Amino acid sequence: MKTLVLAEKPSVGREIARVLKCNNKTKTYIEGSDYIVTWAMGHLVELAGPEVYDEQLKKWSLETLPMLPLKMKHRIIKKSSNQFRSIKQLMHRSDVGHLVIATDAGREGELVARWIMRLAGWKKDFSRLWISSQTDGAITEGFKNLKPGRDYDRLLLAAECRAEADWIVGLNVTRALTCKYDMRLSAGRVQTPTLSIIVNREKEIEDFEPAPFWSIEANFGLFDAKWRSCKGNERISDEAFANSIVDKCMDSKAIITQLSEKEVVEKPPLAYDLTTLQQDGDRLLGFSAKDTLRTLQSLYERHKIVSYPRTDSKHITPDIVPTLKNRLLAIKDSQFLSKVEGLLSKDIKPGKRFVDPSKVGDHHAIIPTEERVNISSLSREEKMLWELIVKRFLTVLSPDSISINISVALECGGEFFYVKGKKNIKKGWRSIENIYENSSQNLAGLKVGDGIELKGVKAIKGFTSPPLRFTEGTLLEAMSNPVKYMMDKTLKESLGAGLGTPATRADIIEKLFSSYYVEKKGNTLHPTAQGTELLTVVPNMLKFPDLTAKWESVFEDIAQGRAKSQPFLKEIREQTTLLVNEIKSSSGIFEPSGLSKETCPMCGKNLLSVNDKKGRPKKVCRSMSCGYEESNGPKNRKDFAREKSMGRKLINQYSDKSSDTMTLGDMLKAAMENHGK
Structure with a gap:
């Protein structure tokens, strides 16, 4: 008997089939001596629309609401129905005796597979492949350690809810x-x-109204210091009071009253989960959240050089620790060679802060896999995102950063000024993140009781800022x-x-x-x-x-x-x-500003002036029964398809709907007859 393997996407299915040595390829599945690998295309099954429960619900109306079916029904998504039929036929083949769910290891992946199985009528035993990367080794190991399918019934219930x-x-x-x-x-x-x-x-x-404030800054030659009140405030709301402090300090000599040095040990940041990677993708690379996820998915599925993308964990489990050396070796042939060699020259012993199974749910943090990377095969966006992930991975495995924080207090004219400096002792992880900097303030050699000449003091006006x-x-x-x-x-x-x-x-x-x-x-x-x-x-x-x-x-x-x-x-x-x-x-009225004086050519209502995601202006009709859109910018394939659809509606709306047709010859003949009259 053969085992049927159900992947979530064709690309993943092809990789699994290759590892399982399935070579007989068709459009909808790949077969081998022991396995048949097929795939969904994301969701093949969805919850049925309202009209399935009641024909009257095809029409949108307040009178038919709320729609509350007691038992939800499912339907096959029309555009991918051929793939569903193929999977169903495979499930009912007499030589197929077992099924392996190989969809994404998570809540939605479980839903994709189980709904297909339910509508296709799968009644036999099944197992679950649960892996966090798409490398050959991970797939092979995963098939050696398949989980009982029923272990994930509760995950399915959560997804269905x-x-x-x-x-x-x-x-x-x-x-x-x-x-x-x-x-x-x-x-x-x-x-x-x-x-x-x-x-x-x-x-x-x-609603924000900026308020003025003044801060006082003193220049002591080698460094600058800021005034602070006895309550710790640096901002003054009264200009006259700020100027009086400046007058008190002018021509005075400052004395260092306090000086402290404290060693600070900074742990490296944790590895990326999806959200923090999307945040850095936006901040450092200018990627949208969607761009980051799409690129990350390609690095995971196509190139197989990063672990599972859709994770909410920044940690790893103890079983990943023995693989860290090979993950470092996989990125050695890159610009990170010297950093990798530095880490490999010592024992790799990540602490409990990073290795914490209690903080790993379905998948561990996003880290490189053991697959050797081929930089030349990556697109520009893939390379940029991969480098971001590798930097963070190297950072996590690097030693702590150690510095000395220096705090100095000075008394001048009866007022107190404060300055802080930093002296780096050990770069540690900061050398990889490229944020290793010594303080520009020169506080070396200072001691309590020293007199410091005041070079200048001034009140600086500023305004409070609104939230970003x-x-x-x-x-x-x-x-x-x-x-x-x-x-x-x-x-x-x-x-x-x-x-x-x-x-x-x-x-x-x-x-x-x-x-x-x-x-x-x-x-x-x-x-x-x-x-x-x-x-x-x-x-x-x-x-x-x-x-x-x-x-x-x-x-x-x-x-x-x-x-x-x-x-x-x-x-x-x-x-x-x-x-x-x-x-x-509700007695509310929906009347958004931004309505244009132009009317919709289809329904006659005022068009709404909007901008698309790229900032291009366009006008849209937001009427329930319409959907007309026009764009002033360069058109893409979707725009042309929409215009074609609108064109058909307009022709249908304004044509006389007669059954007669008129060719160019008919029109010329009619014109000549009219001319002769």
């Missing part, structure tokens, strides 16, 4: 808002609080730890994973762009008029991270066997009824 809850809340609220205001609006338990965080930050900036707008990187940080944005601060302990998961946050940000709720100006995120207005009509329950924090906490409890799914889904249906009724009874 997430999918069903998002369907129930997302579809109902989106339909309710769209029908209520005749505008194509969308809302969700992650998307809406994320938008709210951006909008509230913008309001803080708009979010970048994609800082927004990811806010989504991963949204405590300060929560309505109920007592929920901090049950926060769980934050807003969404590391794997979904990039898609949420992209959704905000594509819905024209947020736009990018330079590197910062700005809410659009439509995004700001949306929050005036969305129910309060969806505006804050509290709801999704509770959900993610429950999903984790279900996956760990600490909670059951049915009570949660019952509560979701009750909450959805409340949300829909709140929207139905």
Whole structure:
């Protein structure tokens, strides 16, 4: 009997097939003497649309809401139905007796496989391949240590709860808002609080009134020092008081009253998880969260030189420690040669701070694999991101950085000034991160009681600054730890994973762009008029991270066997009824600024002026029944497809719909007849 292996993507399936020595290739699977490897294309099965439950639900209407099916149905995704049929045929072959799930090792990967198995009617035994890298060694080892498939039933339940809850809340609220205001609006338990965080930050900036303040700086030749009050304040709100301090110090001599030196040992930063890598990708490389994830996925699947991308851990487990030497050897043929040799010259003994199994969930931190890297095969973006990951990996394995922090206090004219300096003793990990710098302040040779000549003193005027707008990187940080944005601060302990998961946050940000709720100006995120207005009509329950924090906490409890799914889904249906009724009874009006004087050629409503993600202006019709868009910038394939579709609608809308046709000859003949009359 043969074993059927189900991967998540064709590229992964081909690699597994090669390792398992399957050589008979077809369009939908690759077969060998012992294994048949096939693949999904992401999701092949999805939750059925509302119309499957009731034909009347094809039409969007407030009267049919809320939609609360008691038992969720599934359907095959039409565009990939051929692949599903092929998998189903393989599952029912008489010579196939066992199945190995080889989809991504995580919640969504489990859902992809199990839904295919359910609709295809798989009734036999199955196992689970659970690996964190796609190297030949990892695949081979993984097949030697397959896990019982039923061990992941609870993970499936958590994934199904997430999918069903998002369907129930997302579809109902989106339909309710769209029908209520005749505008194509969308809302969700992650998307809406994320938008709210951006909008509230913008309001803080708009409402901010800068206040003047003064700071006092003294020049002592070799160094500068700042005035500080007895309460530790460096800012003065009264200009006259600031000037009086300057007058007191002028022509005075300073005396060093305190001097302390303290050795500081700094541990290296931990390895990357997906969120921190996306943050650094944005900050250091200018990559969007989506760009980082897409490039990382290529390094993992295609090149196999980094470990599993969608991880929320910055740590490794003890079984990874023996592989660290080979992981270093794999990156030796690169610009990191000298650093690698330095680490290999000593025993590699990462401490408990990095090797902590209690802080590793499904997958360990993102680190290089044991696969030798071929730099020339990497694209520019892949090379940049790979270098970032390698630098962090080398940093984690490097020794501590040691420095001496020097603090000096001076008395001058009865006022006190303070200066700090730093003297590096051992570079350690900082030499790899290229942030090893000695202090520019020259504090060498100073001692208490020394007199120091004052070269000059001045009051410097400044203004308080508003909070900074979010970048994609800082927004990811806010989504991963949204405590300060929560309505109920007592929920901090049950926060769980934050807003969404590391794997979904990039898609949420992209959704905000594509819905024209947020736009990018330079590197910062700005809410659009439509995004700001949306929050005036969305129910309060969806505006804050509290709801999704509770959900993610429950999903984790279900996956760990600490909670059951049915009570949660019952509560979701009750909450959805409340949300829909709140929207139905609302007296709010949705009228975003930014409406153009131009009207839509399809429905006659005013077009909305927006910018796409790249800042290009365009006009869109947000009417529920329309969907017209026009762009002033260079068009891409999607734009042309959309224009073609709009063209067909316009022809259908304005044609006389007669069955007669008229050729050019007919037209000339008619014209000549009319001319003769």
